[in-house]
Amino acid sequence: MKLDTLGRHILVEYYNCNGDILKDHKKIEELLNEAAVLSGATIVTSTFHHFNPWGVSGAVIISESHLTIHTWPEFGYAAVDLFTCGDKVDPWIGFEYLEKMLGAEKSESYELSRGNTDKIKRHNPAITGNINFKMEETEDLSERSVI
Amino acid sequence: MKLDTLGRHILVEYYNCNGDILKDHKKIEELLNEAAVLSGATIVTSTFHHFNPWGVSGAVIISESHLTIHTWPEFGYAAVDLFTCGDKVDPWIGFEYLEKMLGAEKSESYELSRGNTDKIKRHNPAITGNINFKMEETEDLSERSVI
Numbered sequence: 001m002k003l004d005t006l007g008r009h010i011l012v013e014y015y016n017c018n019g020d021i022l023k024d025h026k027k028i029e030e031l032l033n034e035a036a037v038l039s040g041a042t043i044v045t046s047t048f049h050h051f052n053p054w055g056v057s058g059a060v061i062i063s064e065s066h067l068t069i070h071t072w073p074e075f076g077y078a079a080v081d082l083f084t085c086g087d088k089v090d091p092w093i094g095f096e097y098l099e100k101m102l103g104a105e106k107s108e109s110y111e112l113s114r115g116n117t118d119k120i121k122r123h124n125p126a127i128t129g130n131i132n133f134k135m136e137e138t139e140d141l142s143e144r145s146v147i
Numbered sequence: 148m149k150l151d152t153l154g155r156h157i158l159v160e161y162y163n164c165n166g167d168i169l170k171d172h173k174k175i176e177e178l179l180n181e182a183a184v185l186s187g188a189t190i191v192t193s194t195f196h197h198f199n200p201w202g203v204s205g206a207v208i209i210s211e212s213h214l215t216i217h218t219w220p221e222f223g224y225a226a227v228d229l230f231t232c233g234d235k236v237d238p239w240i241g242f243e244y245l246e247k248m249l250g251a252e253k254s255e256s257y258e259l260s261r262g263n264t265d266k267i268k269r270h271n272p273a274i275t276g277n278i279n280f281k282m283e284e285t286e287d288l289s290e291r292s293v294i
Binding site: 006007009011013015044045046047049051057058059061065068070072075076079081083085105106108112114115116119120123124126127131 | 198
């Protein structure tokens with residue numbers, strides 16, 4: 001079967017990562033942006049913060065939704081979300097890249113669909129056409145654009 | 148039973164919302180920040196973008212993790228995440244506030260735990276002490292701080 005959905009959301013727990021990397025907010029920002037690009041996403045903006053005494057939180061907004069990370073260097077733990085829309089992006093590439101670059105010895109992940117189009121239609125009878133991710137009114141219609 | 152976890156993550160689908168509000172990126176930014184504050188969270192930074200022809204994506208990084216939103220005004224649909232750590236925050240207050248303010252006629256939500264402390268310990272034998280969310284070495288230890 002095929003599930004008709006706007007997006008997919010991968011929730012990840014990375015265990016026993018390299019604590020020095022989890023402390024390094026510049027590196028974490030770089031890695032999350034790289035994970036977005038490798039997944040085929042288009043970066044719109046990102047924001048990251050370093051906490052005292054340590055730990056990093058950040059988000060990368062992409063045309064296709066977002067990536068976020070929160071790190072606990074003292075426990076070697078990081079919580080990552082990769083939420084992408086459309087079938088031109090593969091968030092699992094970003095997942096694998098981060099697993100390797102954070103030095104995670106173990107990881108757990110689960111994927112959920114977001115924006116089931118049948119449900120969106122069922123709850124909004126005014127929608128008569130098809131629902132899909134192609135949002136931008138440009139020549140190739142391949143992705144949303146920022147104004 | 149009690150599950151020992153760093154955080155909780157509520158994933159929300161809001162259906163048949165007010166399309167004019169979903170198009171208004173200033174309003175969406177304001178609402179998401181207000182949802183964070185009402186939930187008892189401390190805002191660190193936020194970033195929002197308006198897409199062409201419409202739709203808003205944004206993230207609010209809080210000391211306790213993050214809130215994100217992606218809106219599809221033409222379908223009346225919004226995907227929201229409320230990820231919070233520690234027991235001084237109640238993300239369900241933010242959920243209810245957004246449900247009301249976006250004019251959602253229907254919503255679906257599911258809550259997941261993030262950062263199960265038993266698992267973090269199991270996968271990192273070097274941890275000997277307790278794991279909890281209190282990260283900041285200040286007088287009241289009540290929350291992480293930004294440097």
